[in-house]
Amino acid sequence: MRTRLRAVVVLFAALTAVASVVSTASASPSTPLLTNVRVGAHATYDRIVLDFTGPKPTIPFAQVVPELTYDGSGLPVNLPGTYFYQVVTWPGAAHDDNGDPTYTGPRKFTTPQLSNVQAFAITGDFEGQLTVGLGYRRATWQSVSVLENPTRVVIDIGV
Template sequence: MAINLRRALGALAATSIMLTGAIVAAAPASVAAPAIPTMTGIRTGQNTGFDRVVLDLTAGPAPAARYDLVDELIADGSGEIVWLTGEFFIAVTATPAAAHDDAGNPTYPGPQKFRTRNLRNVMAVAVTGDYEGTLSIGLGVRSRTAVTVFTLTSPNRVVIDVRH
């Protein structure tokens, strides 16, 4: 009886090992990471009480966005000062996000810096960084006022509202 029990347990263990191996073999070797959203456009507009800057992004995980009021704008990677029209400056970062594709080609066809002639507070916008999954944008503004930064999805966007 003990021999039959040992054989049964041995057979059960062998079957279990074979099934586990089959399950592991059937699992994919690696799961592709979700694509980082890439910037395709920058839009600006004047609204009642605030100027709005919108970064248009492709599909992918919605980035987290934040801002800092800074004395000067610094280029990511190089650490050099980014000269931009404005009395005060707002540095905005979005992560994960980029302005290039996997091959390094730019996905944003517009200028890296431009003036915003029709807005009341935002004077200029610059792409200040596209480095290691973080997209950085700088705004030059006339006056230091309240800033709100948030993200929207379907499609992905980073929205920057600057009070007048």
């Protein structure tokens, strides 16, 4: 009886240790969390900066699209502009694990201080992916980069 009890205790301890290792190994790294959106006008480009806390996201996927739509629903985003630029940051989110917003500013706003970019919108924030869109007046070049210290995604649109 004692041998059997000892075997059960040893087996339980071994399974607990294995479960702990598996749990630690399968935990995903932290998701960069959006904390602020800034805009700035420059002589040859308009700049939109997405400030994040946490690790650096991978290089975002960005493309000119015929129209902006909300992720998930596919409904159109009503944003001023003749041209539209979509930037997907992964991993990325504008909310924490409890669903509380980490970015409390407007999810959609116009940018009258910029020369070409007319408006900004967060068009998706789920499953570890953050999507934003820009509406702008004139066809031109676009650039997206990820910087550290502090973590940020920088979107430049030529004027």
